[in-house]
Amino acid sequence: MKKIIVVGNGMVGYKFCEKFVAKEGSENYKIIVFGEEPRPAYDRVHLSEFFENQDAKALEMAPRSWYKENNIELITNVRINDIHRAKKTITGANDNEYSYDYLVLATGSSAFVPPIKGSEKEGVFVYRTIEDLEGMLAYADKLNKEKSNARAAVLGGGLLGLEAGKAAMDMGLEPHIVEFAPKLMPRQLDSRSSQVLQLKLESIGLNIHLSKATNQILGDDHITGMEFGEDDKLDVDMLIISAGIRPRDELAKTCDLEMGTRGGIVVNNKMQTTDPDIFAIGEVALYNQMIYGLVAPGYDMAGIAVDQIMGEEESLMPAEIDMSTKLKLIGVDVASFGEPFMPASKGHSIIFENKTQYLYKRINVSLDGKSLLGGILVGDASDYSMLHQIYLNGMKIPEDPAQLILPAGDGGASFGDVMDLPDEAQVCSCESVTKGQICSAIESGEATDLAGVVSCTKAGTGCGGCKPMIADLTNSTLKSLGIVVKEGVCDHFEHSRQDLYKIIQVKGYTKFDEVLDNHGTGGHGCELCKPLVASLLASINADTANKEYAIQDSNDRYLANIQRNGTYSVVPRIPGGEITPDKLIALGQIAKKYDLYTKVTGGVRIDLFGATLNQLPVIWKELISHGFESGHAYGKSLRTVKTCVGSTWCRYGMDESVSFGIELENRYRGIRAPHKIKGGVSGCIRECAEARGKDFGLIAVDGGWNLYLGGNGGATPRHAELFAEQIDNDTVIKYIDRYLMFYMRTAKPLQRTAAWQDRLEGGMEYLKEVIIEDSLGIAKDLDNEMQTLVNKFECEWTQAINDPETMKRFNHFVNSEEEDDNLVFVPMRDQKMPEQWN
Amino acid sequence: MGEILDKYKTVKPEDVKSWFKAAPISAFPKDGGACVKYKDLQIAVFNFERLGTWYACQNLSPEKQEMVLSRGMIGDHKGTPMVACPLHKKIFSLENGENLNGDLDAIATYPVKIDGENVYIGFSE
Ligand code: SRM
Numbered sequence A: 001m002k003k004i005i006v007v008g009n010g011m012v013g014y015k016f017c018e019k020f021v022a023k024e025g026s027e028n029y030k031i032i033v034f035g036e037e038p039r040p041a042y043d044r045v046h047l048s049e050f051f052e053n054q055d056a057k058a059l060e061m062a063p064r065s066w067y068k069e070n071n072i073e074l075i076t077n078v079r080i081n082d083i084h085r086a087k088k089t090i091t092g093a094n095d096n097e098y099s100y101d102y103l104v105l106a107t108g109s110s111a112f113v114p115p116i117k118g119s120e121k122e123g124v125f126v127y128r129t130i131e132d133l134e135g136m137l138a139y140a141d142k143l144n145k146e147k148s149n150a151r152a153a154v155l156g157g158g159l160l161g162l163e164a165g166k167a168a169m170d171m172g173l174e175p176h177i178v179e180f181a182p183k184l185m186p187r188q189l190d191s192r193s194s195q196v197l198q199l200k201l202e203s204i205g206l207n208i209h210l211s212k213a214t215n216q217i218l219g220d221d222h223i224t225g226m227e228f229g230e231d232d233k234l235d236v237d238m239l240i241i242s243a244g245i246r247p248r249d250e251l252a253k254t255c256d257l258e259m260g261t262r263g264g265i266v267v268n269n270k271m272q273t274t275d276p277d278i279f280a281i282g283e284v285a286l287y288n289q290m291i292y293g294l295v296a297p298g299y300d301m302a303g304i305a306v307d308q309i310m311g312e313e314e315s316l317m318p319a320e321i322d323m324s325t326k327l328k329l330i331g332v333d334v335a336s337f338g339e340p341f342m343p344a345s346k347g348h349s350i351i352f353e354n355k356t357q358y359l360y361k362r363i364n365v366s367l368d369g370k371s372l373l374g375g376i377l378v379g380d381a382s383d384y385s386m387l388h389q390i391y392l393n394g395m396k397i398p399e400d401p402a403q404l405i406l407p408a409g410d411g412g413a414s415f416g417d418v419m420d421l422p423d424e425a426q427v428c429s430c431e432s433v434t435k436g437q438i439c440s441a442i443e444s445g446e447a448t449d450l451a452g453v454v455s456c457t458k459a460g461t462g463c464g465g466c467k468p469m470i471a472d473l474t475n476s477t478l479k480s481l482g483i484v485v486k487e488g489v490c491d492h493f494e495h496s497r498q499d500l501y502k503i504i505q506v507k508g509y510t511k512f513d514e515v516l517d518n519h520g521t522g523g524h525g526c527e528l529c530k531p532l533v534a535s536l537l538a539s540i541n542a543d544t545a546n547k548e549y550a551i552q553d554s555n556d557r558y559l560a561n562i563q564r565n566g567t568y569s570v571v572p573r574i575p576g577g578e579i580t581p582d583k584l585i586a587l588g589q590i591a592k593k594y595d596l597y598t599k600v601t602g603g604v605r606i607d608l609f610g611a612t613l614n615q616l617p618v619i620w621k622e623l624i625s626h627g628f629e630s631g632h633a634y635g636k637s638l639r640t641v642k643t644c645v646g647s648t649w650c651r652y653g654m655d656e657s658v659s660f661g662i663e664l665e666n667r668y669r670g671i672r673a674p675h676k677i678k679g680g681v682s683g684c685i686r687e688c689a690e691a692r693g694k695d696f697g698l699i700a701v702d703g704g705w706n707l708y709l710g711g712n713g714g715a716t717p718r719h720a721e722l723f724a725e726q727i728d729n730d731t732v733i734k735y736i737d738r739y740l741m742f743y744m745r746t747a748k749p750l751q752r753t754a755a756w757q758d759r760l761e762g763g764m765e766y767l768k769e770v771i772i773e774d775s776l777g778i779a780k781d782l783d784n785e786m787q788t789l790v791n792k793f794e795c796e797w798t799q800a801i802n803d804p805e806t807m808k809r810f811n812h813f814v815n816s817e818e819e820d821d822n823l824v825f826v827p828m829r830d831q832k833m834p835e836q837w838n
Numbered sequence B: 001m002g003e004i005l006d007k008y009k010t011v012k013p014e015d016v017k018s019w020f021k022a023a024p025i026s027a028f029p030k031d032g033g034a035c036v037k038y039k040d041l042q043i044a045v046f047n048f049e050r051l052g053t054w055y056a057c058q059n060l061s062p063e064k065q066e067m068v069l070s071r072g073m074i075g076d077h078k079g080t081p082m083v084a085c086p087l088h089k090k091i092f093s094l095e096n097g098e099n100l101n102g103d104l105d106a107i108a109t110y111p112v113k114i115d116g117e118n119v120y121i122g123f124s125e
């Protein structure tokens, strides 16, 4: 049995093992892998995700058991020190000697630390391994405890440096990027795109310092600053060095393998070093005088080495290697492919730039205008996959190549259907999966959906950049096979929410059963479609949740939010957050009388918790007699319009934010939508009402209101986008009416405005056309529909307490006045709470 | 807590020894449920009008042991009549109590009969 030793258990070393054991005949070889790091190979490309969850396991390429199952001996925590070529053995740090038939060097690279005085100080880090990140996290934690505005600088404004900058920000530190060159990402971007990127990064809070050569790192034992020139200093508490990589070629030196003048082990196109039994792959290999600091070429090299060892002589590394990249800095799209910079002698460039939107797109086209040579995308890289494919496969481009990058609607057609790609087109370059392989996985029936395609082809499991394209291919292939890609809301309806909206509106349905019987697939509905139809009926007919209460989501059915012990909370509306002392006293007295746990909510109103079903109507009767009404905290409907005090009292106020907030809250109260809606009105740009975190937000400025749309808190926070500037109250109302109505008509179930707006083709520009310019000719309908809802508003709690039939709903038992005897409350800070769940 | 769960045992139609007169039909919403008190038990009773059938089960959700199932929404899951717990949407077959979207223990179910204007629940004691 022949023996292969792999030195280095990083991404490429692992890929070598994976590709090797997949080969027929691999059982005739014994593989031993040495890794210097304490854990098995992990996904370094997604290293930054470690900051989110500190879950090292989640990054593992494969668990230890995988190596065992495949008969691979994995020895971690051992560094190899020597190669003895004559004896064909290696020795490790433990002095044990191991013999090999083939040796594969996959030792990768290390972060390059420039020779700057003071770089050994505490608080200076590199960004390469999980241990590096653990060190940074601990240090940042310490800094954050010591002071509130600690700063971290990143040395290097390249691909990795920017990722590190984002990480610094996520660690709660004030991030600074220090770059030697006069622009960011000098290797991938031209000056204009680099400027656009810089503006965008500054807008999200990164501080950028260009053309700075760092002379020394200041501080006694730990870093306190960086010095660039005399009088040019930056105070920082932590530094992450990200100034490039150096191949870890130490082993080649010990045994006289040929090396490049600036490092790296020289290999030929078989990945052989100058000793034919020793291979080098990944970031340590110098191929064509180049180190390729990307994972995809490394994976290809691993494949070539496997083939060569198995005797497939004709499997060779191509001469040209694709270095296209997409930055995965969350929130900022940057990509470059092919030849990003190109001299005018070789072709023409088409450039589209819009600094207000932080958008820059450039494509380079051959002189004859027939092929795409490369390009740069900043701000919106959604076309990257397709452009990259067109470039890679030399596909034909439209007569007016500008169509490739113009925004849809401005003459830009979404050019190139994924299905037009040739079968050999490599869609996933990390895993070398072609379009043909993806389509045939579906055609053969092996996979029936996206998840299936990913698991049987491995496509999309590397950097993940190709995922959207895989999804498109999957859907198109399914469609071409006549398999309908279901958009239906659940098993009972094949229609989307948008279709059901139209159906109900046109047919004038008023009951769930009518919709189900005429348009359902048979069956009796479920917890997904019943509340959905209830919400549509409400949006269209201005019905309240009392109309057909058995189809309402549980909270709507009892007009209150169910709590974890089955009791309810009571949230009366406090429009704009304004409340008289008398009403405040009434709330307090009612809460006291019924022994309700009382708290100010995150939506700045008052929530009374712990009411039993039987108590709800009595409590509400009292509230209503004091002038309160339902706050719809239980509905997918308007919650609150948060306001700041504005010009009524505030010395900076530009307008009456409270008055306008109250007007808006009263206007939209009660309307049912795909998801809840929140608003905010701030009296000046200090933005104390956090209006930009709301579905609709207003900020008073000189000359009117700035209107922002599509903000969201929750799990994926997002700031609302500027929609219109300096508009008056009536225009605000007109725009919000149309915006909400258009959202109610077209969103998916339980989709907040932010998510809806993000997925709207054409985005904000399209919304402006529809709402301001009435490009669809529906503005009047939207206006009328909203006005009808506004006019028909009724407080559903007032409705409920005045109808004896409705009141029956609020008994715990139908055959007894008793209450739920299973409830147990325990005391907490002078109030009560439900007993803990076990 | 286990002891509350133990109080609820499925009763098969053939084992019914007594029919408890719960409430008039009109006390139950169409295609919805309400809760009936029987000795120290809480029984959820559903008027599945679309099927013309009545169902009864324990009111106690087995997941978090709260008395809430009667307030859940009913419908069908791939053809099986079911109730969805209002707390976390765990769904249970109304026919045999099985948890259809998880591996919780089945809930106890009880026979229901309609006599005249009234709804009766069957118990085995
Ligand atoms: C009561 C309250 C917490 C508190 O004690 O402060 C609360 C309580 C609940 N929130 Fe909230 N949220 C409350 C303010 C917020 C806020 C703050 C705000 O409104 O400014 C947010 C972030 C802003 C936003 O919505 O964008 C918020 C984002 C969420 C989300 C995430 C929504 C998203 O789009 O991702 C959920 C989950 C959901 O709706 O699917 C949620 C869901 C819930 C639910 C419905 C969870 C549940 O199913 O039980 C809670 C209802 C409890 C109840 O009985 O009222 N709650 N929730 C706050 C009620 C405000 C009010 O006066 O009506």
Ligand SMILES: Cc1cc2nc3c(=O)[nH]c(=O)nc-3n(C[C@H](O)[C@H](O)[C@H](O)COP(=O)(O)OP(=O)(O)OC[C@H]3O[C@@H](n4cnc5c(N)ncnc54)[C@H](O)[C@@H]3O)c2cc1C
Binding pocket: A007, A008, A009, A010, A011, A012, A013, A014, A034, A035, A036, A037, A044, A045, A046, A047, A048, A078, A079, A080, A081, A106, A107, A108, A109, A127, A128, A129, A160, A163, A248, A251, A281, A282, A283, A284, A292, A293, A294, A295, A296, A298, A326, A328, A463
């Ligand atoms: C934060 C970050 C983000 C990145 N993002 C991207 C990206 O978006 N796209 C992309 O294509 N690439 C990206 N990269 C680069 C990518 O991670 C590398 O190209 C890839 O990891 C190279 O794999 P490798 O196996 O050659 O080297 P490594 O992953 O470095 O593995 C080498 C292993 O060998 C071990 N070793 C070294 N010497 C010895 C010895 N003598 N004895 C035993 N073991 C030894 C090392 O400890 C290491 O574990 C990123 C890198 C980082 C750090």
Ligand code: SF4
Binding pocket: none
């Ligand atoms: S953050 Fe979570 S726990 Fe807190 S109220 Fe909102 S949903 Fe409930």
Ligand code: FES
Binding pocket: B061, B062, B063, B064, B065, B066, B085, B086, B087, B088, B089, B090
């Ligand atoms: S308590 Fe019923 S599903 Fe969670």
